Structure formats: C-alpha cells, structure tokens
Amino acid sequence: MRNARSASRGTGSDAAVVLLRALWKRYEHHCTQTDSCPCTLLKQEILLNIEKQQTLKKITLSFPDDTPSDTVLPSLQPLLMALRDERYTHVEELNIWKLSLEQKDIVELCLLLERGGRTVYPIRLLELLDCKLNDWCLERLGKAVKSSFITTLCLDYTRMSEEGLKGLLLGGLGASQVRSLSLCYCGLGSWSGTVLASLFTKSSVRELFIDGNELQCGGATELLRPLAEKSQKMAETQNMTISITDDAELKPQSNMKSSVQRKSAHKGKKTKKRRAQNKSHPEVKGGPWLKKLHIFDNSIDDQEPNQLKPLMELICILVKFSSDLTELDLGENHIGEAGGKELLESLRERKAGVDF
Template sequence: MFWGHVWSKNETLVFAETITMPAKKKGGKKGKGKGKKKKKIKGLLESPDELVKRLMKVYTTVCQDKLTAICPGIRKFLKECLDDNKLCVKFILEPIPDYDDSELSNVQLEPLIQALRNERYKYVKEIYVWDIVLQHTDVASLFGYKCILLFYRSCNLFSTLTVLCFDYNEFGDEGVYGIAKGLKNNRTLLSLSLCYCDLGITSGKLLGDTVATTALRELYLNGNNLESEGAVELIKLVTDNAKVEHYEREEAARLKSEEAAQVALDEKAKLMTLVNSGSDKISESGGEKEDETKSEKSGSAKSRKGGLTGKKKKKKGKKKKKKKEPPPPPAVGPWLHKLHLADNGIDAYSKGSTFAPVICMNLFKELIMHSDCLKELDLDDNLIGDLGGKEILEGLQQRKEFGLNSMKVSVTHRMMLPDTFSSIIKLGAGLKKKKKKKGKGKKKKK
C-alpha cells in the first residue's frame, strides 16, 4: 500500500490554488448578490462558480455513497471559490485527526477522483495526498494509462501531468510494481522521484522497463537499496540504446565526409577539364575574344543599372509572421537525462562478487560515453572504489573526445587515489543535489 505523505508538515497548507477573475466594476443594485453580473473565463461556457458548485455537490454525493468522510479543507475552499467566482486548480487531501465513526471511514482519495471524473472537471493542476493510505487501484486510477487515455479523449484531465513525487514513502518493491503497472505506456510523465522508499534490486528491473517504454526522462532514487545488481538492471536497456545511437551518429558522419570528399574530387576534375579545353580556344581566338569581353562588360553594366532602377520601383510587401507551431509530444523510449542514485548500496559489501561495483561502473562508463542526452548522474555515497572511479573517469574523457555535450557527475570522495576524484569533479562539475528531509533517512540493513 502507498502512504501519500509527500511534503513537509512544517510547510503552510494550501488546500486550493485558484484562478482569479478580473475585478468587478462598481455599481448596480445594493444588496448581496444583486446587480452583479457573473463573468465567464474565455473558453468556458459557464461561470467558474457554477462549475465549482456542481463539483462540490457531486463530491458530497460520492462521499455519501462511498461511506467516507468529506475532507474539511476541500469543502472549505470549494465554498470560498464558489463565493469568489474562482476555479480550483490545486487540491490537498488530509485525514480528519482523531477521527472515530462506526459508519463512515476517514477521508479517502477515490471520491475526489470520481467526482472530478463524473463532472469532467479538467482544470486540475496538482493533487496532494497527506497521510492517507492508498491502494494500488487508487494510484492506477490517478496515473494509469487507461485512465489517462480516457480523460485525454474526453476532457484532458491529468493529460498535462509531468512530475510525480513519492519521496519518503516506504512502500518497497511492491509499491514500485503498482506504480510501474499504472504508468504502463504513459506518454506524459517526464520526472519520477522515489527517494528513500525502501526499494530493492527488483525495483531496478521494474523501473528499467518503465523507462524503456514511457517518456520518462528524470529519475530520482536516492537513499534506496538497489545495489550493483539493481543499478545494472535499471540502465541496461538505456545503455544499449545509447550505444546503437552512437554507432548511427558515427556512421552518418562517415557517410557525410565521404560524400563531401567525392564532391570535391568531381569539382576538381571538372575544373581541370575546363582549363585544358580553354587554353586551346584562347590560342586560336586571339583578339576577337577581347572585343567580345569589352562588349559583354558594357552590356552587363547597362543591365546592372537597369536592374537597380527596377529594384527601386518595386514596392516592398509586408512580411507575414510565421505562426509558432506547438512543441511535439515527448518521445517514448529508453532515454534518461537525469539519474540520481546516491546512497544505494553500490559497493563491494552487498550480495554478489567483490567486483560487482566495477562491473556496474563499467556499464555506467558505456552510458556516459555514448548517451548524448544524459545531463546529470549522481552516484555519491556509493563506495565504488578506485577501480570504479577510473571507469567513470574514462567514460567522461571518452565523452569529451567524441564531442558530446558536457554533463554533471557526482561520486564519493572516498578513493585511495585523489587524482581520480579530482579529475572526475573537473570534468563533471556543477551538480546540484536535492535537500535531504530532516528526520528521515534510509533504513539500515539487518
């Protein structure tokens, strides 16, 4: 099961972010609600307060049918949006503290999702879940492929979801299985963060398959237990794809250089032919050619004058502004731009061979060498050793020789050879890390 606690409790709670209507003009009849004309947002057939009123009514009905309590914060801010003629775009659910009712269960996510779905409410930007136990069906209904496809065809609900954060939810490999199942064939999610979620080796395989079949570009997995085996499973498909693309780039560059060389040879041959044929004609023509050249020069001068006057007479037409085309949807495939695997037990003390970190870092070297889209790689707090550090350094050096874009890399400073660490930092400097949440950390291995 999933625990929806995502953000720090010390932060100020905001239950609904709203879209504010323009200021209303003074005047009209006195009295509450009299003489005020409700304004509509461009593109809406109804005023915002009508949409919110209907959503609040449906949400209340669904909660009654599901025998669950209504979230007080959601009800309060829906009412405020109704009074202020605003659209709610951000929702935060939290359970009622010290709740005790024999007939109704505490606040749940399902009624809200069903109300949004029934009302075709497509103005949601963010939904936060605080300390509420989520079943796999809840996650699938919120982020699953079938659900996204259904809403995309009808009202685009959640079609713009690009970031998903489940940090500090200790659901383990079972939870990742549910997330991977819900994200199957997803084409919108670009960033997934599962830091300190008690993930193991199995999660590496599950997430590797997810990256290969979705548009996911950023993966944050700090503070888990993927170890060397799980890390290898995670990047195996991505590395294979990067090597294929590198070979295709090299082959395209080779063919281009060969074509350019062939064109140069053809032009040289034509020039030599013209020179040889021209030298014979020059010796025969003599003075006749001089007269022809003089006449040609005078004729060309006249034509240039005529051309200039003709150009002045022409009126300049107004240039049509080209409409900017919308950006294409993100491509689906095994590409990673950012990968953070700090503190994941990638060392010689985990299960397997003593050389497991070296084997793992060798695969990372291949990824660094060949992936043009890779921008960030965080392997800090993993005891990869000097041999593993050399593999990373060689990958960065080869990347530079191949002319690929520079990238940011972070590794542990615990190496016997300081030159290796300093060289890695020099070639891959500038990585900014996510701040670790106070009071939370990775569970120690038993």
C-alpha cells in the same frame, strides 16, 4: 448539475467562482453521506482560488495524522464523486497523500483517469504518496495510465513487491505517455533492476527517480546495461555517419547546386510545416534513453569490487556517450576513490567530445 449549467452560462472569473463553490458544496455533501472527514487543505485551496477568481488546476488531498477521529476517516471517494457530479475537468495535477486506498478507490480513480468515459479529465500529474497499494491496485493503475493523459507519475513511499512492480510497469505503463516516473523509498531490491530495464526498452520514460531503495550494485547494473549499450551504439553509428558525410562532401557538388536552388522555395514551405507538426506532436526517439536518473542512497558501495567495477564501467559509458543524460545523482552511495576518479574522467571525456 444545475450549478454546472449555470456556470457554463457565465464567463471568465464568474464561471470559475460558481464552479468552485459547487465543487466544494458537492464534496462536503458526499463526505457527510459516506461518513468521511473533509480535507481542510482542499478547502483552503478552493477558497484561495475563489478569491483569485481562478479555476483550481491542482488538487491536494492530505490529512494530518491527528485530524480524523475513531469514527470519521478520510476517504478518496467523496472527491472523485464530486468531480464527476460537477464534471469539473480543469484539474491537471492530482496529489493524494497518506491514504490507505481500497480496490474500489483505485477502480473509481482509474475510471476518472481513462479517456474512454463520456467526460474527459485531462490529469497530467498523478502523485500517490504513501498510499499502501496492493499488487492488484498497482496493475490496475498501470493499465489506466496507459489510456490517460498522465505524463508524470509519482508513487513514492509505496511499498512494492516484485509482482506489484511488474504489474505496474508491464501492465500498460510501458505504452503510456509517462515521461517522468518516481519510485523513491518503495522497498525495491536488487531484483527490480531487470524489471525496470525491461520498461526502458519499450517506453517513453525520460526521468527516473528511485532514491532510497536497495538496488545495490547488481540491481543497478541490470538497470543501466541496456541504457549504456544503446547509448554507445548510437554514438558509434552517429560518428560513422559523420565520417561518411565528410568523405562525400569532398566530391564535386556542382550538379547538386542547381537542384537545391530549384527546390529551395518548396523546401522552405515544407520545413515550416514540419516544424509546426513537431511542435504540436513531439515524437519520442526509439530505444531506451534517459534524461534524468536519480539513484540516491541505494546501498551501492565498494565492499564488493567485483560487482562495483562493471557498474562503474556502465555509468561511465552512459556519461560519456549519452547526449540525452543531463542529471545523474549517485549521492549517499560509496563508489570509492577509484570509482570517483573514473566518473570524473568520463565527465571530462564527455565535455571534450571524445571520438571513437
């Protein structure tokens, strides 16, 4: 704590250097105490930022397969302990790769993420890549994310059962600030479509990456149905509103001009204030909606036309009517020539702005 207090007295680059040196020293100490293997990549990042005299905002904890011996194993505990001891609150991105995390590791990580502690750690991106999490860990992580600052969550290569996925998504992630969720190569089957769809009906997730799974036509259909139906309904409502507005504009508006002129000055002030509020506190639109959807390599094919046809209908509805959707990746799936033509036609209609 002495190092942290001395750093607080410094300013700018000097304080950053002192903090980083204290962090690495504390990390090495905890590695020795817990018989853990220090991360050489973390040391390189710290030394590089010391040279630049900048705080370290992105931490990557990764160990090559041939680094640890039979007696010295890598661990997450020393890093979490060092961050807490030094109260290092500058980390915004935390990447943990290929670690077998135990329940105590997840508990300590969640306590660091949650905003209920005395010291707040504003981590906005969390990546647990191939970390072998069991069902209990996934549910505990979902609850922690709910009360954290995390907006991007990546759990690629983490094998999940149906109970594990439900625990993660329904245990609190739906009420979190997460905008981007990546579950690539997680062993998700057709059963996951309904679970993922239930998340979108009550969450703020805008980007979903589920490449390399096995949703197949059935799972993808269950996932996209609420998104497509909502997009079509919103488009119909918007067009109806525009039609009513156009009819109203045909009526005389002389009585309105004077009131508009009287309110113009006051309205200008309110508009500026409203814009400032929206910029600092962006609101999320209600209902299921999506900006990016990557469903690459999910065993979607035309071997069963009865299942592919309704899926393609939903995809085309989503493409035509969802103004939010900007990216759709269906690579390494086999939708056939007919499916390709339908998708192309929906893209043309989206571009042309088809009315109902």
